[in-house]
Amino acid sequence: MRKSCFPKCMLARVTGLLQIILGSLVIVVSMSSLFRFYSAGFFSPNDDLCRHLYSIKDVFEGFDAKALSDRVEEVLTKLETLQYKLESVVQEMEKNKDEIAKATIFKFGYKKFLKEEVIQPLYKAHISLRQIRLPKVEEIRNTTMKEDPLINSFVIEEIRKYITPKQNRFGKINIYGTERIYNTIGHACVLMKKDLEEYMDYDIASYCKDDWNLAQKLMISGCDPLPRRRCLTRASKLYLKPYPINESLWKLPDGRNVRWSNYQCRNFECLSSKNPKRGFTKCIGCFEMEKEKLKWISSNGSLPIDFLITDVLSVKPGEIRIGLDYGIGTGTFAARMRENNVTIVSTALNLGAPFNEMIALRGLLPLYVTLNQRLPFFDNTMDLIHTMGFMDGWIDLQLLDFILFDWDRVLRPGGLLWVDRFFCNKKDLDDYMYMFLQFRYKKHKWVISPKSKEEVFLSALLEKPPRSL
Numbered sequence: 198m199r200k201s202c203f204p205k206c207m208l209a210r211v212t213g214l215l216q217i218i219l220g221s222l223v224i225v226v227s228m229s230s231l232f233r234f235y236s237a238g239f240f241s242p243n244d245d246l247c248r249h250l251y252s253i254k255d256v257f258e259g260f261d262a263k264a265l266s267d268r269v270e271e272v273l274t275k276l277e278t279l280q281y282k283l284e285s286v287v288q289e290m291e292k293n294k295d296e297i298a299k300a301t302i303f304k305f306g307y308k309k310f311l312k313e314e315v316i317q318p319l320y321k322a323h324i325s326l327r328q329i330r331l332p333k334v335e336e337i338r339n340t341t342m343k344e345d346p347l348i349n350s351f352v353i354e355e356i357r358k359y360i361t362p363k364q365n366r367f368g369k370i371n372i373y374g375t376e377r378i379y380n381t382i383g384h385a386c387v388l389m390k391k392d393l394e395e396y397m398d399y400d401i402a403s404y405c406k407d408d409w410n411l412a413q414k415l416m417i418s419g420c421d422p423l424p425r426r427r428c429l430t431r432a433s434k435l436y437l438k439p440y441p442i443n444e445s446l447w448k449l450p451d452g453r454n455v456r457w458s459n460y461q462c463r464n465f466e467c468l469s470s471k472n473p474k475r476g477f478t479k480c481i482g483c484f485e486m487e488k489e490k491l492k493w494i495s496s497n498g499s500l501p502i503d504f505l506i507t508d509v510l511s512v513k514p515g516e517i518r519i520g521l522d523y524g525i526g527t528g529t530f531a532a533r534m535r536e537n538n539v540t541i542v543s544t545a546l547n548l549g550a551p552f553n554e555m556i557a558l559r560g561l562l563p564l565y566v567t568l569n570q571r572l573p574f575f576d577n578t579m580d581l582i583h584t585m586g587f588m589d590g591w592i593d594l595q596l597l598d599f600i601l602f603d604w605d606r607v608l609r610p611g612g613l614l615w616v617d618r619f620f621c622n623k624k625d626l627d628d629y630m631y632m633f634l635q636f637r638y639k640k641h642k643w644v645i646s647p648k649s650k651e652e653v654f655l656s657a658l659l660e661k662p663p664r665s666l
Contacts, residue, residue: 267350279318350387353394355401359424383569385419393420399428407431410459413547416567431456442560446532447486450558455551468550477549480525480586484555489529502618502646502656506533509615509658512641513580517613520581521564521572523588523604524617528556528563530583535561539581568600574607582608583615590621590629590652597632605636608661614638616657620648629655637662 351357362377370376386393396411405428412423435453439445452464461476462468468475468484482488493506510517522530522543531541545552545563556563566573568588582604588597608614614633621629626645638659646654 275318279315282314347382347387351390351394353397355397355399355427356393356424359397380424381422382424383416383419383421385421386415389415389418389420393424397424397426399426401427402429404429404431407456407458409547416569417546419569421567421569439558439560445558445560446535447490449484449486450555454558455554457551460550462550465555475550479548480527480552483525483527483529483552484550489527492529493533500646500654502644502654504615504617504642504656504658506537509613510537510539512658512660513611513613516611517580519579520583521574521579521607523582523584524586525552526586527552528559528561530585531556531561532559541581541583544587568596572603572607576606577609579607579609579612581613581615583617584619585617589619590625594628594632597629601632601636605661610661610663610665612661613641614657614659614661616655616659619655620652621655622651623653626653626655633657633659 347360348357351360359380360382362379364377365371365375368376371378382393392411392415396408396415399405405426415421415423433454433456437451437453439450439454440448449465452466455465457463461474462472465484468477470482470485493504496503496505517539519540520534520542522528522541524530524544525546525548526543528543528545531543534541540562542562542564543556544566545556546565546567547553553563553565564573588600604614616633619629633655636659638661640657641660642656642658644654644656646656648654
């Protein structure tokens with residue numbers, strides 16, 4: 198009996214073990230299925246379920262829903278304002294219906310009201326709605342063309358045409374290795390929508406408005422780079438040929454070569470430091486050539502912080518050929534360096550005076566950039582960067598950090614950074630010194646001198662290390 202029972206007991210044990218294993222597998226599969234159902238949204242509200250099942254998320258990927266919402270809100274506001282005006286006019290007409298019946302000019306006034314207060318706002322609202330771009334589904338797949346960034350943020354057609362990607366003709370790959378070109382604008386342009394739309398509201402191929410000051414306002418406020426425009430820039434009415442290069446460096450240009458309409462002064466003589474209404478406060482005396490001639494070459498009456506160009510060039514004899522002057526001025530540093538066979542690009546903004554025009558009329562090269570912008574030079578290309586009079590103790594430390602790292606990027610190994618008369622409050626000096634010393638440049642010159650009771654000057658000549666990694 199014991200022998201006949203043994204096979205039966207073994208069979209029962211094996212069967213029980215298999216049942217336990219199969220049961221465990223069933224539990225695991227069930228839990229996995231429940232988890233997948235939950236992830237797919239079957240236990241979520243109906244909208245979420247539809248989103249998962251029909252890939253709504255994919256359809257709207259890359260689409261600027263906020264811009265669409267803002268545009269619709271803008272149109273609704275226009276319609277609401279128009280409705281309020283119409284209701285107000287109807288009520289006014291009802292009160293004065295006897296006088297209106299006797300009036301002879303009512304029809305003309307009514308026509309003008311309809312044109313300016315009804316038809317034009319309705320047309321603008323209609324155009325705004327027409328210009329909203331919705332995602333386009335490609336064939337039968339649940340994917341879309343990537344929405345053009347910022348396209349629904351603007352009404353003016355020229356802005357929309359500019360920021361729309363330009364597909365290469367015949368589907369070819371361009372010299373950059375891409376299928377299309379993206380024109381760029383600064384991200385802060387969206388915050389200055391009205392100003393940008395005013396700037397881009399012009400007749401194509403006609404003359405541009407004399408609004409460079411609006412363009413500069415946009416640039417300084419972060420709408421940089423600005424979009425290109427398809428209109429003809431205005432020049433001065435009596436433009437004369439500039440002086441030859443052997444005269445232009447140290448001669449005040451002819452004022453007829455500048456458009457003065459957006460300045461307080463109307464000629465170069467008005468920009469004298471003696472005139473309290475000259476329209477600018479930085480770089481006083483920059484338009485007086487007799488004073489400019491003495492800079493960086495004469496040690497008479499100068500402070501220890503004033504380095505001479507000959508002393509700086511002697512640090513790296515024959516090696517300084519090209520450089521950047523990052524500051525505010527009329528190009529005098531570049532003129533002096535040109536006399537030493539060094540080519541300098543001078544950054545300039547027209548802060549109350551025609552600094553860019555002055556530099557160009559002297560036969561030098563102005564670079565119209567703001568602090569907001571990355572320098573348009575490739576890495577390790579500049580022999581020298583000189584800065585004076587623009588970045589002082591007002592500048593935020595983190596902003597200065599980004600700027601200095603950008604200078605380090607374009608300065609070549611062995612290149613020189615010339616910090617000229619940087620000034621700040623005494624209590625902030627340690628912070629700014631750290632900013633300049635963090636790159637571990639070699640110190641050729643380093644001078645601190647008092648400017649006033651509370652402020653100090655810092656001048657330095659630093660050399661970028663090799664870093665050949």
